[in-house]
Amino acid sequence: MTGLAALRDPALVLALAEEIRRTATRPWTIMEVCGGQTHAIARYGLEELLPDGLELVHGPGCPVCVTPAETVDRAARLAALPNVVLATFGDMVRVPGSEGDLFLARARGARVRVVASPLDAVRMAAEDRSETVVFFGVGFETTAPAVALAVRQAAELGLSNFAVLVALVRVPPALEAILSGPGNRVRAFLAAGHVCTVMGLEEYEPIAMRHRVPIVATGFEPVDILSGVLAAVRQLEAGQARVENAYARAVGPRGNAAARSLVLEVFEPCDRHWRGIGPLPGGGFRLREPYRAFDAEERFELPSEAPREAGECIAGLVLRGIKKPYECPAFGVRCTPDRPLGAPMVSSEGACSAYYRYRRVGA
Amino acid sequence: MCLAVPGRIRSVSGEGLTRAGEVDFAGAVQTVNLSFVPEAAEGDYVLVHAGVAIARLDEEEALATLECFRQLESAVREET
Ligand code: SF4
Numbered sequence: 001m002t003g004l005a006a007l008r009d010p011a012l013v014l015a016l017a018e019e020i021r022r023t024a025t026r027p028w029t030i031m032e033v034c035g036g037q038t039h040a041i042a043r044y045g046l047e048e049l050l051p052d053g054l055e056l057v058h059g060p061g062c063p064v065c066v067t068p069a070e071t072v073d074r075a076a077r078l079a080a081l082p083n084v085v086l087a088t089f090g091d092m093v094r095v096p097g098s099e100g101d102l103f104l105a106r107a108r109g110a111r112v113r114v115v116a117s118p119l120d121a122v123r124m125a126a127e128d129r130s131e132t133v134v135f136f137g138v139g140f141e142t143t144a145p146a147v148a149l150a151v152r153q154a155a156e157l158g159l160s161n162f163a164v165l166v167a168l169v170r171v172p173p174a175l176e177a178i179l180s181g182p183g184n185r186v187r188a189f190l191a192a193g194h195v196c197t198v199m200g201l202e203e204y205e206p207i208a209m210r211h212r213v214p215i216v217a218t219g220f221e222p223v224d225i226l227s228g229v230l231a232a233v234r235q236l237e238a239g240q241a242r243v244e245n246a247y248a249r250a251v252g253p254r255g256n257a258a259a260r261s262l263v264l265e266v267f268e269p270c271d272r273h274w275r276g277i278g279p280l281p282g283g284g285f286r287l288r289e290p291y292r293a294f295d296a297e298e299r300f301e302l303p304s305e306a307p308r309e310a311g312e313c314i315a316g317l318v319l320r321g322i323k324k325p326y327e328c329p330a331f332g333v334r335c336t337p338d339r340p341l342g343a344p345m346v347s348s349e350g351a352c353s354a355y356y357r358y359r360r361v362g363a
Numbered sequence: 364m365c366l367a368v369p370g371r372i373r374s375v376s377g378e379g380l381t382r383a384g385e386v387d388f389a390g391a392v393q394t395v396n397l398s399f400v401p402e403a404a405e406g407d408y409v410l411v412h413a414g415v416a417i418a419r420l421d422e423e424e425a426l427a428t429l430e431c432f433r434q435l436e437s438a439v440r441e442e443t
Binding site (some may be wrong): 004005007011012015016018019036088116117118120121139142143145146149152153156192197198223227248250251252256258259262321348349 | 366367369380381383396398399400401410412413414415417418420422423424425427429432433435436439440
């Protein structure tokens with residue numbers, strides 16, 4: 001896009017920061033929902049440009065981080081079954097389950113293949129029908145269209161050797177939970193831009209109204225993020241609580257109609273446990289009845305065992321914006337990207353890995 | 364993982380659920396599913412996530428937003 005370089009232009013970034021400083025008269029706490037935004041904030045040092053008292057806290061917007069250890073364990077069990085290949089995004093391979101990660105499972109003989117798209121997994125299944133390809137479907141609403149498309153393609157090709165371990169999550173119920181949680185400090189949200197690209201803004205209206213918080217759909221470049229912050233601060237100072245779009249080049253008010261309708265044809269909302277946050281009513285997607293045959297959990301009998309988590313990890317507090325990564329005693333010491341104790345240190349969107357990569361230790 | 368990357372469509376083929384295109388990401392060309400952006404044509408920019416285009420980027424909106432920030436910048440510069 002012609003303007004991409006401009007979205008990192010230091011002059012514009014500084015002007016926006018100056019305007020934020022002028023607008024903010026009181027301390028405010030704003031949560032950026034998406035881990036991609038957390039990484040951009042850490043990478044470009046955007047927090048240092050904000051006035052004292054204006055705090056950005058990092059949200060749960062990392063699908064890899066909120067996938068329960070139990071689900072990772074199930075994926076590892078599926079991968080170990082004869083004639084099964086588990087296809088997964090690369091980010092999931094290092095996320096610790098109870099008995100280690102998928103990387104370790106592969107070293108023990110399980111078959112795990114990293115793919116860039118669920119459509120690659122469908123292609124694998126079509127090319128060799130003697131094996132079952134299970135796609136580990138982790139993601140937010142951003143990823144749901146690609147997974148829905150894969151299921152529809154598999155249905156049209158009549159692929160009985162394709163299945164999905166569905167671990168898709170929905171963002172609005174998480175915002176609801178954060179706002180209703182004890183000790184909540186969040187006064188406004190920068191909503192995850194690409195989730196809104198797919199789903200639009202409607203789902204946020206009742207949340208903004210009920211909890212009286214501004215919710216601003218925000219992009220991922222430095223200028224995008226600061227313009228989202230500016231919009232939120234302007235609303236807060238004016239006592240407003242509206243849903244606003246600061247990412248109009250990629251977000252329409254109703255999202256992507258074609259993607260959204262396929263997602264809602266293939267999936268329906270269901271209750272889902274978020275790692276670190278707990279059970280969320282409506283917090284996930286599962287396959288609708290006509291597509292249940294593609295549900296790996298229905299097709300394969302998997303024993304369910306209570307997961308074991310590393311005791312020291314405070315991912316839950318980090319994901320809810322209550323603690324910063326460097327407040328975790330293990331941060332950078334016993335927990336590093338090479339030897340992660342928790343998912344937020346693994347994922348390219350996890351808050352702990354953002355702090356480790358761009359800030360090393362401390363603030 | 365919600366990372367979505369902008370790229371420019373070089374060519375389009377197929378239709379329905381298998382509508383696809385060659386998309387140029389700053390020099391690296393990849394095949395991308397275009398079924399969710401039926402309005403996108405050769406030369407358009409799309410936002411791609413997990414091998415699938417999830418939006419056609421609105422260039423007019425992008426330019427309008429930038430123009431608005433440039434005005435802010437000159438206003439800030441004049442005052443300081
Ligand atoms: S630093 Fe490691 S152990 Fe601490 S919260 Fe983050 S992921 Fe968990």
